[in-house]
Amino acid sequence: MDTKTLCDGILDGQRRALSKAITLVESARADHRVQAAALLEALKAAQASPREALRIGLSGTPGVGKSTFIESFGMALVREGLKVAVLAVDPSSARSGGSILGDKTRMELLSREAGAFIRPSPSQTELGGVARRTREAVALCEAAGFDVVLIETVGVGQSETVVSEMSDLFVLLLAPAGGDELQGVKRGIMEMADLILVNKADGDLKAAANRTRADYAAALRLLRKRPQDPDGFPKALAISALQEDGLAQAWAEMGTLADWRRAQGHWARTRANQNRHWFMEELRLALLAQLTQAGPVRDAVARLGDSVASGTTTPALAVQSALALLHPAVHRAQDGPTPQHDGPKNDDFTTGIG
Amino acid sequence: MDTKTLCDGILDGQRRALSKAITLVESARADHRVQAAALLEALKAAQASPREALRIGLSGTPGVGKSTFIESFGMALVREGLKVAVLAVDPSSARSGGSILGDKTRMELLSREAGAFIRPSPSQTELGGVARRTREAVALCEAAGFDVVLIETVGVGQSETVVSEMSDLFVLLLAPAGGDELQGVKRGIMEMADLILVNKADGDLKAAANRTRADYAAALRLLRKRPQDPDGFPKALAISALQEDGLAQAWAEMGTLADWRRAQGHWARTRANQNRHWFMEELRLALLAQLTQAGPVRDAVARLGDSVASGTTTPALAVQSALALLHPAVHRAQDGPTPQHDGPKNDDFTTGIG
Numbered sequence: 001m002d003t004k005t006l007c008d009g010i011l012d013g014q015r016r017a018l019s020k021a022i023t024l025v026e027s028a029r030a031d032h033r034v035q036a037a038a039l040l041e042a043l044k045a046a047q048a049s050p051r052e053a054l055r056i057g058l059s060g061t062p063g064v065g066k067s068t069f070i071e072s073f074g075m076a077l078v079r080e081g082l083k084v085a086v087l088a089v090d091p092s093s094a095r096s097g098g099s100i101l102g103d104k105t106r107m108e109l110l111s112r113e114a115g116a117f118i119r120p121s122p123s124q125t126e127l128g129g130v131a132r133r134t135r136e137a138v139a140l141c142e143a144a145g146f147d148v149v150l151i152e153t154v155g156v157g158q159s160e161t162v163v164s165e166m167s168d169l170f171v172l173l174l175a176p177a178g179g180d181e182l183q184g185v186k187r188g189i190m191e192m193a194d195l196i197l198v199n200k201a202d203g204d205l206k207a208a209a210n211r212t213r214a215d216y217a218a219a220l221r222l223l224r225k226r227p228q229d230p231d232g233f234p235k236a237l238a239i240s241a242l243q244e245d246g247l248a249q250a251w252a253e254m255g256t257l258a259d260w261r262r263a264q265g266h267w268a269r270t271r272a273n274q275n276r277h278w279f280m281e282e283l284r285l286a287l288l289a290q291l292t293q294a295g296p297v298r299d300a301v302a303r304l305g306d307s308v309a310s311g312t313t314t315p316a317l318a319v320q321s322a323l324a325l326l327h328p329a330v331h332r333a334q335d336g337p338t339p340q341h342d343g344p345k346n347d348d349f350t351t352g353i354g
Numbered sequence: 355m356d357t358k359t360l361c362d363g364i365l366d367g368q369r370r371a372l373s374k375a376i377t378l379v380e381s382a383r384a385d386h387r388v389q390a391a392a393l394l395e396a397l398k399a400a401q402a403s404p405r406e407a408l409r410i411g412l413s414g415t416p417g418v419g420k421s422t423f424i425e426s427f428g429m430a431l432v433r434e435g436l437k438v439a440v441l442a443v444d445p446s447s448a449r450s451g452g453s454i455l456g457d458k459t460r461m462e463l464l465s466r467e468a469g470a471f472i473r474p475s476p477s478q479t480e481l482g483g484v485a486r487r488t489r490e491a492v493a494l495c496e497a498a499g500f501d502v503v504l505i506e507t508v509g510v511g512q513s514e515t516v517v518s519e520m521s522d523l524f525v526l527l528l529a530p531a532g533g534d535e536l537q538g539v540k541r542g543i544m545e546m547a548d549l550i551l552v553n554k555a556d557g558d559l560k561a562a563a564n565r566t567r568a569d570y571a572a573a574l575r576l577l578r579k580r581p582q583d584p585d586g587f588p589k590a591l592a593i594s595a596l597q598e599d600g601l602a603q604a605w606a607e608m609g610t611l612a613d614w615r616r617a618q619g620h621w622a623r624t625r626a627n628q629n630r631h632w633f634m635e636e637l638r639l640a641l642l643a644q645l646t647q648a649g650p651v652r653d654a655v656a657r658l659g660d661s662v663a664s665g666t667t668t669p670a671l672a673v674q675s676a677l678a679l680l681h682p683a684v685h686r687a688q689d690g691p692t693p694q695h696d697g698p699k700n701d702d703f704t705t706g707i708g
Contacts, residue, residue: 025670037670044668136670272663279662279669280645283655283676287641291634301637308633309626314398315633316379316391316490322637326680 003035007042010144013083015117018144022119025136030293033286040136043143053085053142053149054258057167059160059189064175065199067106069241070150074110076247077148083115085141089134089153089163090121117146131162132282138166164192165274168267169254171195174216176208191223194234194257197250202240213238228266233257290326300325357389361396364498367437369471372498376473379490384647387640394490397497407439407496407503408612411521413514413543418529419553421460423595424504428464430601431502439495440464442475443488443507443517471500485516486636492520518546519628522621523608525549528570530562545577548588548611551604556594567592582620587611644680654679 001009001020009017025036044050060066074084086107110116119137121130134151141149151167153159164170172193174185190196196216201209216236223234235253239246261267290297304318313321355363355374363371379390398404414420428438440461464470473491475484488505495503505521507513518524526547528539544550550570555563570590577588589607593600615621644651658672667675 033670034674037668037674040668041671044665050665139668272665275665275669276659276663279659279672280655282669282673283645284642286673286677287645287680288638291637291641301634305630305633309630311398311404311626311629314391314394314493315629315636316387317395318633319636319640320388320391323640326641 003039003042006039007046010043010140011046013145018117018140019119021140022133022137025140026133028289028293030295036136040139043140047143051142051145053138053146054254055138055149055151055166055168056254057160057163057170058150058152058173059154059163059170060173060199061175062154064173065241066152066173069173069197069199069239070152071107071110072241072244073247073250074107074116074150075113076244076251078110078113078115081115082147083117083145084110084113085117085119085144085146085149086110087119087134087137087141087149087151088121089130089151089159117141117144131166132278132285134163135166135278160189160192165277168261168270169194169257171197171250171254173197173199174212176200176205176212177215190219193220194229195250195253196220196234196236197246198236198238199241201238201245202243206238206240209238209240228261228264228270230257230260297326357393357396360393361400364397364494365400367499372471372494373473375494376487376491379494380487382643382647384649390490394493397494401497405496405499407492407500408608409492409503409505409520409522410608411514411517411524412504412506412527413508413517413524414527414553415529416508418527419595420506420527423527423551423553423593424506425461425464426595426598427601427604428461428470428504429467430598430605432464432467432469435469436501437469437471437499438464438467439471439473439498439500439503441473441488441491441495441503441505443484443505443513444475471495471498485520486632486639489520489632514543514546519631522615522624523548523611525551525604525608527551527553528566530554530559530566531569544573547574548583549604549607550574550588550590551600552590552592553595555592555599556597560592560594563592563594582615582618582624584611584614651680 001017006017006021006024010021021039024032024039027033027036058066058070060069070086074086077084107118111118121134138149138151151163153163160170170192172185172189172195174196176198196213198209198213198216201213213236220234220236237246237250237253239250241247258267261270291301292298301322304313304322307313308315308318355371360371360375360378364375375393378386378393381387381390412420412424414423424440428440431438461472465472475488492503492505505517507517514524524546526539526543526549528550530552550567552563552567552570555567567590574588574590591600591604591607593604595601612621615624645655646652655676658667658676661667662669662672
């Protein structure tokens, strides 16, 4: 599909176009990156006021009932007439394998709904790459008219941080704990949470879930108050995804928080900072990718590496040579008195690829 | 000092020139990087057959007596007529502060020797930067005619890996352990070691040191044999740095290992691989440094970041624009049918900055 067809299809809410576009943004190929950038820009240009979904980051260790929660919570939203997309950030999925096949089967009801869209994590182990692709998939889902985008992560390494940096709200799903242990949740993760949901508040575990909720509520009160929180937030609730208990309240709390942040200007400021953050992250990845992607740069760098290995040149000088190869304009500018570029003019940077 | 004066002074073994040159390679300023690269290249060009020191990486957690070991071992080498340089890789030194002032005072005798040179760790928290500077300082010490370069690290984070990747031999210094506990030494660190020295084999701790040595010897035998090891290596010895016991044997074992590796070709192969590794690492650092160093690139990238934050453009397109700014030649080459660069010609890469 060409960029125009994809763009029109997505704006029309067509699932096939959305799926194809997500596959495009998941590709690391240089020409695909160029097309992906053009598509995202075209989608933005085509919308007078851009569609915005509520982006909800969701984390929780395996066994807390995350799939059940997404299924129940997603179905509740669909019944309210909302369109729900589910994306996953799982840097380990290439290795574990299971979750790629499992994502749809473990949300059987939701995956059959016309108003729901479930996309497994891109199969790549490198967190930086997964993050970029997921972030762009979120933007595609927003353009396709989804009202809520759930971004799920397994609690592995830095993935919570990555997800919180592309979300409007961050929800931490926890299981009832025995006694007063706080399940070894790292302080840094606690500090990201806007809402802690203690799941499995049903049957034998109901009392334990309520106790655990109270423990976390107390722990949250000890954290430093953040400017983006109205009184009473961050908050801990006990829910049962299995019995669909407390989901309506959880949704209401999310709405309260989102409305307050919009009214106070935090929403727009956070999104602006997130966009700037992702631009810098992607630029770093793109710069480093040149060294490993097939092409004249990689070949020249490999030849320099051979010279260094054989002792013909020093690493320091080879680096200078490689930089001069990569950035002839910039290096000439440093040498001479008047900085000049023979690349695109400054005025072009924000309007086109040049 | 200009590059020629520094070069001549170092080759003449002058400490002042060596110190100045190390300060130069420790600088991150772009013009200093250019001069550092020129100096390292000039030193190489001036030597018909380059001087090579035995580079010994040394790690050990605080309290194992590392300073005492370096003092005793260094003095023993100096008494044999060898010139000894001591460098440190301590990514935490900027924070702890103490070790910068402490490096010389804790090796009081060695620091007074004409045949010894002690240089504290560069005061920077970023391991990548510290690593490059130390590696280049090693090259300077070799050119200045030192026979042995001891590269010391505190066991923090990845610093052992960094040091082992710039050493010919890696020595792990350990303290006597109670019973059969192996002091929680990580398997990865064990696998790097060519020689384990259990220190403090004196007085009350002598028996414990010998038991610990036997435990480590047994543990080393369980590791997979590496191609770069002759029979019997890696090896564990008990020593007393305080009583100068076992230091001669440790030095003899290092010599045996180094001679075998030279004869078998492992020495040259390891150095070639290390040089290639450092070239790639430095190139990655240099590419990313452009984004934060003052200059036209950083300013243009900041403007793109503003456009992204304000929603004028998407991160993906801004990345394409930034790459086009950074690499006009490469980007034009990708568009057209015949790849062409207007930067330096391929033939220039190994001979000059271009």
